[in-house]
Amino acid sequence: xxxxxxxxxxxxxxxxxxxxxKVLTHLRKLIHRVCPKVEETIKWGAPAFNYHGPLINxxxxxxxxxxxxxxxxxxxxxxxxxxxxxxxxxxxxRITDLRSLPPDDTLKSYIxxxxxxxxxxVKLPPRKKAAPVEAPEDLLRALSKNKKAFAVYEKFPPxxxxxxxxxxxxxxxxxxxNKRIEQAVAWMAEGKGRNxxxxxxx
Numbered sequence: 001x002x003x004x005x006x007x008x009x010x011x012x013x014x015x016x017x018x019x020x021x022k023v024l025t026h027l028r029k030l031i032h033r034v035c036p037k038v039e040e041t042i043k044w045g046a047p048a049f050n051y052h053g054p055l056i057n058x059x060x061x062x063x064x065x066x067x068x069x070x071x072x073x074x075x076x077x078x079x080x081x082x083x084x085x086x087x088x089x090x091x092x093x094r095i096t097d098l099r100s101l102p103p104d105d106t107l108k109s110y111i112x113x114x115x116x117x118x119x120x121x122v123k124l125p126p127r128k129k130a131a132p133v134e135a136p137e138d139l140l141r142a143l144s145k146n147k148k149a150f151a152v153y154e155k156f157p158p159x160x161x162x163x164x165x166x167x168x169x170x171x172x173x174x175x176x177x178n179k180r181i182e183q184a185v186a187w188m189a190e191g192k193g194r195n196x197x198x199x200x201x202x
Contacts, residue, residue, distance in 0.1 A: 005032075006040035009047045013060070019097045020060035026098060027058055027067060027107075034111040052118035056111070059090075061197070064100075066090025069110065071117045071124055077110065089195070133162040136169060142181050149188035156193070163194035 013024045024047070031038055031049050039050045046059035054070040072081045072091050084093035095101060102110075135143075135153075143150040153161065164184050171177035187196065 004040075006042065006047075008042045009040055012042070012047055016060035016065075017062070020065045022098055023065040023095050023101065024058055024060055026101070027065075030104060030107055031056060031111060034108050035115050051115055052121075055114055055118060064094040064096050066095060067092050069114050071114060071122070074117055074122060074124065075110070075113050133158055133165050135161065135165055138177070139165070139168055139181055139184065142185050143188070146185050146189055149185045152188045152191050156188075160193045164188075167194055 009028065013021055013028070016024060028047070035049075035051050035055070037051060038055065041048050041050060043054075043057060046057060048054065048058075049056045056070065057068040059066050059068075067090050069075060069081065069091050072078055075081065077091075081091035084091060092101065101107065143153055153164075168177060168180050168184060171180055184194070187194070
């Protein structure tokens with residue numbers, strides 16, 4: 001008996017650009033083919049697939065798509081996944097079209113490995129608390145001129161502060177750094193974290 005598909009995922013895919021539609025549709029079919037008992041849902045505003053717990057998430061963006069394995073750090077390809085995740089918040093890097101995907105057999109092996117981890121009840125290691133992050137002086141000066149943004153920054157958990165600080169200090173040119181600070185303050189004034197685009201509300 002076929003598992004019912006979540007109509008919210010149909011609607012989500014339909015809203016994407018033509019290439020993302022193809023990619024997300026293909027990934028969805030592949031996940032169901034490898035894991036017939038997978039359950040669909042929406043998490044963080046994007047398609048999610050559960051099997052004995054969270055299994056895989058996927059998302060479409062303006063110019064690419066992304067796929068995330070919930071227990072990627074326990075999988076054999078974890079080092080490769082980590083490197084690619086820096087490119088696009090996904091374990092397969094920036095998926096711009098179907099040709100950007102690994103071969104189906106490779107994808108199937110990834111999905112199967114993720115399934116086995118959940119079937120065996122393997123747990124992710126406990127998360128270490130992020131160390132306090134010291135904001136650079138230029139960011140603090142900019143925040144001091146916007147009370148709303150400063151209040152949001154003060155309430156942020158260390159991980160959110162770190163994301164903004166790293167983004168700013170990684171700028172190679174002063175003009176880029178200043179632009180990022182300006183953007184950061186604007187986003188924080190709206191209550192947004194650095195990666196708010198990937199943290200869509202349900």
